[in-house]
Amino acid sequence: MPSIRAPASRQTATLQVAVKCRPLTDNERRRSRHIIQVIDDKNVAVLDPDISKGYLDLIQNRTKEKRYSFDHVYAPGCSNTDVYKNISPTVLGVVQGLNVTVFAYGSTGSGKTYTMVGSRNDPGLMVLSFRTIFDQIKKDDSSDTFEVSCSYLEVYNEVIYDLLEKSSGHLELREDPEHGIIVAGLRRIKVHSADKILELLNIGNSRRKTESTEANATSSRSHAVLEITVRRKQKGKYGSQVLRGKLALVDLAGSERATETNNFGQKLRDGANINRSLLALANCINALGKQNKKGLAYVPYRNSKLTRILKDGLSGNSRTVMIATISPADDQYHHTTNTLKYADRAKEIKTHVHKNIGTIDNHVEDYQRMIENLQGEVSQLKKELADKEHQLSVKPTEKAADNELSWLNVLSQETGENVQERINLQKALFELEETNKRNRMELQHLDSAIARPQVGE
Ligand SMILES: Nc1ncnc2c1ncn2[C@@H]1O[C@H](COP(=O)(O)OP(=O)(O)OP(=O)(O)O)[C@@H](O)[C@H]1O
Known part of the structure; x- marks a missing residue:
């Protein structure tokens, strides 16, 4: 192919x-x-x-x-x-x-x-x-x-x-x-x-x-x-x-x-x-x-x-x-x-x-390169997800001393953004893992196709 x-x-x-x-x-x-x-x-x-x-603004x-x-x-x-x-x-x-x-x-x-x-x-x-x-x-x-x-x-x-x-x-x-x-x-x-x-x-x-x-x-x-x-x-x-x-x-x-x-x-x-x-x-x-x-x-x-x-x-x-x-x-x-x-x-x-x-030729090299890239992305996303989870768990205690209403607003907004970002990251992670799974199967397919003796050999 x-x-x-x-x-x-x-x-x-x-x-x-x-x-x-x-x-x-x-x-x-x-x-x-x-x-x-x-x-x-x-x-x-x-x-x-x-x-x-004026001149003063310019020289300053x-x-x-x-x-x-x-x-x-x-x-x-x-x-x-x-x-x-x-x-x-x-x-x-x-x-x-x-x-x-x-x-x-x-x-x-x-x-x-x-x-x-x-x-x-x-x-x-x-x-x-x-x-x-x-x-x-x-x-x-x-x-x-x-x-x-x-x-x-x-x-x-x-x-x-x-x-x-x-x-x-x-x-x-x-x-x-x-x-x-x-x-x-x-x-x-x-x-x-x-x-x-x-x-x-x-x-x-x-x-x-x-x-x-x-x-x-x-x-x-x-x-x-x-x-x-x-x-x-x-x-x-x-x-x-x-x-x-x-x-x-x-x-x-x-x-x-x-x-x-x-x-x-x-x-x-x-x-x-x-x-x-x-x-x-x-x-x-x-x-x-x-x-x-x-x-x-x-x-x-x-x-x-x-x-x-x-x-x-x-x-x-x-x-x-x-x-x-x-x-x-x-x-x-x-x-x-x-x-x-x-x-x-x-x-x-x-x-x-x-x-x-x-x-x-065959696709093996292409798939291998793609899997490597996706694996890099998966581990980066996992790290980001862990960071976000950590941030979520420490924020309330860190800020507990501050009682002001404005803080509550800021916190709820930050939490909302954080949760949304976690959802996005989780979605991306899921999508990547699915693609990775498909690629591995395709790679196995190709490997066994290569291993099979060619007609006429
Ligand atoms: N180099 C130019 N010479 C003459 N008129 C220009 C030139 N560049 C842009 N214009 C005019 O400026 C106006 C805006 O340009 P254009 O529609 O290309 O902007 P845009 O960045 O694509 O905007 P949008 O993001 O809203 O689609 C148009 O009336 C266009 O004819």
Whole structure:
């Protein structure tokens, strides 16, 4: 059975982080001040939104001005093509059997969809990527054959839907030793031209959940993932091998503050769900940043569907680009510095890249690697669970001396959070142990299949 295996040549790659500042919108031009100063193509400053500060504040360093450095910084005049020029070599790795992830991260209305999807005059990174992939395939003068396929999904209120199916049901995530996290039942359509993907992208976008909010007239209420897979069949002296590259292009829904949006009912609930999964993503970015600075730290991928889908892109086998989008308006200061804080941490994240080479072999190595990873996760979760239980049992006695009502409130809230977290951990543990059990059975199966004498031997 063909299997995609990791060859010995693994490379460590650092997450590429770029910041893109959009222009002020017509509305903002009337009421807001521009507080983003792009110093050069790698450095950006966010000016203090409070212009009343005087000379004394400045020399006493009481200004809220902040400076950051990134791999690339794009000023409001830059087009999506300018951004794409710097990521195109990474994206084209997909034709050589590499996995690539590009995701836009930023608050609502900061320009994520504009960057990923774009407009007719300024096509976004999704459109530019698949155009260059097909150009590259056309230019290839080897005898290799290529097969390109595409899928498009959205995560809305923690439920996964297929954007290429007219009335898609709820889809589930599964862990697969060969392909990592997969979405069971997701439609994957074979495509022969960039125009066909554009057509599918437009169909998918018309099905995507968007709403008009106070912050953005067409605000995306779901996270969307467009995945393009390139299978490259190479015929060599010793038979054929298959390279399988995967490009994931992600347009996240925007984080927002309920107080700023005036949302209520379903919109408010959507917002809370969006924030929850983005918080889960931010927590993973934090943990991964810490992991690379200080050694091992548990990365809570299982806290949301979004983070499970992005797991490979954040730490596994993928070259990854994060485009942090920001608005230049002074009333967005809080959002902007928050986005830049996470983008700054993401610079620490490392991934481990290798070509996906399919050989006529068995799955044993894939399963063994997966079991090792899951076992690591199980013992980390057990430790966290024990810590939480310990915290729960000591808190009441520690705080018994304090009789104030406010303490009771704090305690009941903390206990509630703690219990919820324990439930989540227990669920994750149970799920992991089930997956582990299934993998062991599969491994035994494979072992006995290998042990059986082959026909003709
Ligand atoms: N580079 C740009 N040039 C011109 N207009 C832009 C640019 N980037 C964003 N805009 C405009 O800003 C507005 C908000 O952009 P967009 O919808 O892409 O934000 P978003 O981050 O995807 O928001 P949400 O998270 O709410 O979906 C839109 O009107 C869009 O056309």
